Amino acid sequence: MEFCLACWERFCYAAGNPRLNMQRAFAFEEDARFRKFFPRLFMIGISVSITTSSVAAATDAATLRARALEVLAPLPTKMPGAENDTLVLMRLGRKLYFDKRLSANDTISCNTCHETGSRATYRGQSLGAFGKPTERNSPTVLNAGFQFAQFWDGRAADLESQAREPMLNPDEMGMPAEAVLLKRLRASWNYRYRFAQSFPDTAEPFTIANVTRAIAAYERTLVTHDRFDDFLKGSNYSLSRAERKGLELFLDRGCAQCHNGPGLGGNSFQKIGLKNPYANTTDLGRAKITGNEADRFKFKVSPLRNVALTQPYFHDGQAGTLMEAIRQMAYLQLDKELTRDEAGSIEAFFHSLSDQRRALRPHSGLPAQQ
Ligand code: HEC
Ligand code: HEC
Numbered sequence: 001m002e003f004c005l006a007c008w009e010r011f012c013y014a015a016g017n018p019r020l021n022m023q024r025a026f027a028f029e030e031d032a033r034f035r036k037f038f039p040r041l042f043m044i045g046i047s048v049s050i051t052t053s054s055v056a057a058a059t060d061a062a063t064l065r066a067r068a069l070e071v072l073a074p075l076p077t078k079m080p081g082a083e084n085d086t087l088v089l090m091r092l093g094r095k096l097y098f099d100k101r102l103s104a105n106d107t108i109s110c111n112t113c114h115e116t117g118s119r120a121t122y123r124g125q126s127l128g129a130f131g132k133p134t135e136r137n138s139p140t141v142l143n144a145g146f147q148f149a150q151f152w153d154g155r156a157a158d159l160e161s162q163a164r165e166p167m168l169n170p171d172e173m174g175m176p177a178e179a180v181l182l183k184r185l186r187a188s189w190n191y192r193y194r195f196a197q198s199f200p201d202t203a204e205p206f207t208i209a210n211v212t213r214a215i216a217a218y219e220r221t222l223v224t225h226d227r228f229d230d231f232l233k234g235s236n237y238s239l240s241r242a243e244r245k246g247l248e249l250f251l252d253r254g255c256a257q258c259h260n261g262p263g264l265g266g267n268s269f270q271k272i273g274l275k276n277p278y279a280n281t282t283d284l285g286r287a288k289i290t291g292n293e294a295d296r297f298k299f300k301v302s303p304l305r306n307v308a309l310t311q312p313y314f315h316d317g318q319a320g321t322l323m324e325a326i327r328q329m330a331y332l333q334l335d336k337e338l339t340r341d342e343a344g345s346i347e348a349f350f351h352s353l354s355d356q357r358r359a360l361r362p363h364s365g366l367p368a369q370q
Contacts, residue, residue, distance in 0.1 A: 061236040064244055067251055073262040074229040075305065078220075079145040081158075085217035092194045093218025096211060101184055103129040103173035110166065110215070113138040116222055117358070129174040136283070137317035140310050142222045142355065143303060147266035152299045152315040153286045154269060159216035164208060178208045185211070224306060224355035231352070239352055246349025249342055254334050263303035264353070271298050272314070275335035280316050308351045309359065322347050 096102065097110045111117075113126040113134070126138050136152055144150065145159050156162035166172040167181060175181045185191045186206050195205035198214060228247075230238035239247065250256060259265040269286050272278045278297065286295040299315050312318070313325035326343045330336045338346070 057241075058236055061231075061239075061244065064248060065232060065234070068247060069232060071251070071256040071260040072232065072264060074232045075143065075146065075223060075225075075262045077223060079143075079223060081145070081216075082220040085220055086198065088194065089198045089214050089217045090221055091218075092191075092198045093214035093216065095190075095194065096215050097218050101188075102167055102175070102181065104175050105129050108173060110141075110163075113166075113172075114141040116141060128169070128171045130170075132171050134171055136315050137312060139302070140306055141219055142224050142358075143263060143266075143305050144222070145216070145220045146263050147300070147303060148268075149300060153289050154300050155289050159219050160209075160212045163212040163215045163219075167211075181211070182206045182208065224358070226305065226355055227352045228349075240348070242345060242348045243352045244349075246345035246347070249345050250349055253330060253336060253338070253342075253346075255329070255346075258301045258333065259304050263305055265301040266303035268301050269295070269298045270301050270333075271296075272332060273297060274333045276332050278332055280318060283315060285315070304350065305353050306355055306358070308347075308354050322350060326350075 097116070100106045100109045100112075102109060107129050108127075126134050128134060139152070148154075150156040150159065150162035156165065167175045168178065185195075195210065199205035199210055202210075227238040227243075250259075256264075258268065258270050261267045272285070281297070284296055286298040287293065289295075302313075307313075308322060311322060312320050313322070314328075319325035319328055323340075323343055326346050327338050330338045330343075
């Protein structure tokens with residue numbers, strides 16, 4: 001009788017049939033070899049497929065990045081003009097920006113309508129110092145200094161000339177005159193010290209030009225940082241697959257015809273309702289400034305950085321959700337109907353444009369001012 005070398009099972013001896021036992025033993029060995037081999041095969045299969053799919057995903061991402069970089073760009077880390085801003089000036093500007101004394105009855109600051117530190121960077125049609133709603137939706141001031149002009153109709157060329165308006169606007173901060181504001185500021189020892197420090201070479205630092213200069217210096221620090229920039233700079237996994245699909249649709253559907261450059265907008269005026277008329281025709285937009293018939297309903301193309309944090313949408317705040325704004329845009333500007341899935345993908349992409357720090361911060365808790 002031969003030994004069964006495979007397993008030394010007692011049963012093999014007991015069966016008394018050596019041939020059968022040997023066959024069983026070989027079969028068992030074969031089986032064992034296969035059992036050892038199969039997991040290896042399986043692992044090799046998995047790693048090959050992971051490598052091929054990640055290589056494919058990486059090439060997909062690289063092609064998409066190259067396509068995106070033709071019309072879009074990462075936000076620069078500094079805003080134009082920031083090179084001349086000193087630290088004391090930025091700090092003075094921040095103090096002014098948050099100071100309610102800039103409004104006639106000490107009730108609101110710039111930050112009431114344009115929160116800079118939390119999720120709520122837009123406050124819709126906000127209430128002015130005397131409770132009157134503003135005519136238009138308040139835009140975010142985050143990254144505002146990257147735009148080619150300020151306000152929905154671009155009536156101010158830069159942050160400095162923009163900042164003068166809200167303080168004296170009776171519907172906003174309602175200050176009766178520049179002199180009243182300056183007198184108020186001069187009365188504070190803190191401001192006397194800060195203005196003297198920020199403008200050391202002038203005999204009279206308390207001027208409106210210096211107030212707006214300081215506020216603009218603070219606003220130029222409001223550069224945000226998001227995952228889309230990381231993607232554009234070469235990090236494939238900064239955007240999820242859904243977000244990349246959204247970016248692709250954004251490019252395919254022609255949104256980047258107007259929403260382009262580093263801000264994804266903020267660099268041209270376009271008519272709202274280019275292909276299909278916009279429902280609200282009360283606001284003439286740029287035509288109010290230029291008096292030109294061709295500028296009727298033209299507004300500055302909104303920059304889309306932080307767009308997921310800044311509802312409601314459009315100059316009149318009529319679109320309450322991002323999804324609605326996306327679908328309306330496709331119809332109004334491009335005469336295209338987006339399916340819910342397509343609009344959802346674009347919305348997913350828009351979430352990658354949120355500042356990483358602010359997106360996590362809760363709303364400040366101020367009462368909503370709609
Ligand atoms: C009562 C609310 C309110 C207050 C207070 C207010 N703003 Fe505004 N702000 C608005 C509205 C509304 C607009 C848009 C007006 C328009 O385009 O016609 C705007 C526009 C702007 C813009 C242009 C942004 C862009 O993208 O075009 C900047 C910058 C800005 N405000 C900064 C300030 C500063 C600085 C202060 C304080 C001195 C301030 N705002 C106070 C409501 C307010
Ligand atoms: C022909 C130019 C043009 C095209 C194409 C275009 N937009 Fe716009 N978009 C604008 C203008 C102009 C505004 C500001 C309109 C207003 O409120 O008056 C705007 C505003 C928006 C807003 C609201 C932003 C805010 O802060 O209120 C979103 C979101 C938006 N567009 C997304 C898209 C998407 C998505 C597409 C592609 C499906 C697209 N846009 C295509 C010109 C365009």
